[in-house]
Amino acid sequence: MKTPGGSDAAKRRAGEHAAERVTDGDVVGLGTGSTAAHAIRALGRAVDDGLDVRGVATSYASRDLAREVGIPVVGLDAVARIDVAIDGADQVDDGLALIKGGGAAHAREKVVDSAADRFVVVVDPSKTGPELDRPIPVELLPDARAAVRRSLRELGGTPTLRTAERKDGPVVTDNGNVVLDADFGTITDPGALATDLATIPGVVEHGLFVDLVDEVHVGREGGVTVRRADGE
Numbered sequence: 319m320k321t322p323g324g325s326d327a328a329k330r331r332a333g334e335h336a337a338e339r340v341t342d343g344d345v346v347g348l349g350t351g352s353t354a355a356h357a358i359r360a361l362g363r364a365v366d367d368g369l370d371v372r373g374v375a376t377s378y379a380s381r382d383l384a385r386e387v388g389i390p391v392v393g394l395d396a397v398a399r400i401d402v403a404i405d406g407a408d409q410v411d412d413g414l415a416l417i418k419g420g421g422a423a424h425a426r427e428k429v430v431d432s433a434a435d436r437f438v439v440v441v442d443p444s445k446t447g448p449e450l451d452r453p454i455p456v457e458l459l460p461d462a463r464a465a466v467r468r469s470l471r472e473l474g475g476t477p478t479l480r481t482a483e484r485k486d487g488p489v490v491t492d493n494g495n496v497v498l499d500a501d502f503g504t505i506t507d508p509g510a511l512a513t514d515l516a517t518i519p520g521v522v523e524h525g526l527f528v529d530l531v532d533e534v535h536v537g538r539e540g541g542v543t544v545r546r547a548d549g550e
């Protein structure tokens with residue numbers, strides 16, 4: 319599923335602003351998507367200027383981009399901790415809950431973003447709103463498709479199998495799974511729905527990220543607005 323596009327200039331402002339949070343010696347979680355890519359490119363330039371960082375990628379795409387711009391990439395299982403993760407989102411609500419997974423990378427993104435001491439989200443203003451109402455990406459084992467579809471319907475969702483654009487058939491994730499985008503309308507209690515989705519057998523990971531975010535950097539025409547989970 320493609321995310322509705324905000325301006326690339328706003329995405330770049332957010333990504334570059336977040337990259338400034340990274341300091342010498344940090345292990346950095348590298349998110350997926352067009353906004354996170356701006357942060358990765360900014361970090362690559364900082365590495366050229368002498369910044370010492372190592373990146374933990376959340377997808378093949380972010381790993382390839384990191385290598386291209388000169389960021390040393392290490393596996394998640396090779397590092398004891400991640401200092402800061404910078405990642406995009408498809409939607410952010412007023413409580414800083416997120417919907418992620420527009421690039422079907424949310425399973426690895428959730429592992430990396432949760433493991434970070436500081437999780438920084440980068441978005442343009444088109445992603446922000448009072449409540450979440452976009453379909454939630456749900457990655458699942460391919461054989462569990464019928465059963466997971468039924469469970470999602472029982473929870474009140476309308477699931478649609480995500481299909482590939484330049485291949486016949488479903489999108490297959492970096493982990494070899496498929497994705498159902500489940501429309502629940504307006505989500506009034508993201509925490510409760512996140513728990514329900516996580517308990518469905520066959521679900522590998524869903525794209526609701528609740529109580530994980532530390533900062534949201536919103537790129538705008540005139541600069542960047544930062545919203546913090548601690549309210550400061």
Ligand SMILES: O=C(CO)[C@H](O)[C@H](O)COP(=O)(O)O
Pocket residue numbers: 321349350351352353354405406407408417418419420421422423424427
């Ligand atoms: O969750 C994601 C990938 O799984 C992306 O971070 C999300 O889709 C936002 O992408 P973009 O910055 O291109 O709008």
